[in-house]
Amino acid sequence: MKFAISSKGDGTSNILAQKMRSYLLDFELEYDEDEPDICISVGGDGTLLYAFHRYRGRLDKTAFIGVHTGHLGFYADWVPEEIEKLVIAIAKTPYQVVEYPLLEVIIRHHHGGKETRYLALNECTVKSIEGTLVMDVEIKGQLFETFRGDGLCISTPTGSTAYNKALGGAILHPSLPAIQLTEMASINNRVFRTIGSPLILPDHHTCLLRPVNDVDYQITIDHLTLLHKNVKSIQCRVANEKVRFARFRPFPFWKRVRESFITEND
Template identity: 80%
Template structure:
């Protein structure tokens, strides 16, 4: 448990639809009435109103102060993996934020470092869900190194590297395993790999622990579409793309239990 700081600074982000905007304003007004300080630049806690996508945007907005900011999600649509409060519970949530200590739960993140042939400044990203790599045109051909050793030459549509908390997103659609978000690991899943008598990939998702680094090195093309969560960019003259468990973590403010396996069941198999 960590005592909430006085005075607590907060910010609220919204999905942008009428329902979410109305709830955002209500939360803001309630918390100000309780004596909390609204501070978009340096909040201690960020309340995300919308869905998992809204929280992803909030995460990237505040990714430079993850050691100082905790997140809590309110979902106004379908059940989310990051949003554990519903609109009917707004007053309960506001009282909890204003009056009670909260538990901090930390989940691992994915670090992505892209280096270039020119030797210019490398690009570094943090992903809460996943990073995907695809060819600009045709088949993606990449040498995959693990801990500095060549593991395979991948040929296929692309590769997806996910965090444990992102394992229920695109990774799951690719046949990857669902990992509990407390695990310090990353997962590499294939997109439509080519396997025949000439070319061969492992054909199975790989789960790498925190001390293992995965490196992709282009075999022919050097221009790639790289997505980090919701952000998709074209990177040219790529020398390598490195993945590992980041030193930083995302921090969630918990005011009540939020069982992961119940969320998985409710999202995918419950009636």
């Protein structure tokens, strides 16, 4: 089996990553940063996001494992004290693969510009560089509303506990093939009106955002911040690809939600 390790870059994570690499090489596994079967992320959720985007071209071949060296992460279910147990599990035990849905974002431009396709593990956000964001929101090819406000967030189920939750969005179980559209400070008065609630769209529904004004947009894909000009439309839907996690033990999602937001770890 071939493996790679992605580290947060701090001293603790680097030491842990080097130790795991040494242990796994002792078990005669092959270190391969280009085409790993397993990528071990050492750090936090942000570290795993970087690893995901690094290997987004081989999601059907690379499975991810998270070791958290800081705060509890939704993608990292191992702690530093367990690395010997994890190394043995990787070397000796067949693992279960759990697949979760991703968000596909396609940005099209006016004047025949090249369209750009992105995959997001957590979310995509759209904001106007200047002033209020004004967007026509189409669902399944029909105009749903004209949004006016600070911005829009489109998240995956696994990303529903991140920025989406801070915006008042729902927490979705990561096994659900859906995306969620959440508003940022929408303008609602006698003239302008939006739904004012998060929308959860199944995998056979497409959400299309069409700019009303000719302005530049700040679009984020997970941790990546992009500036787009001459935007004709932003298409969002559940991607055909999925992210794969290697599981060696149960990973109860609702227990993780409770530990992260309600009570201390047991």
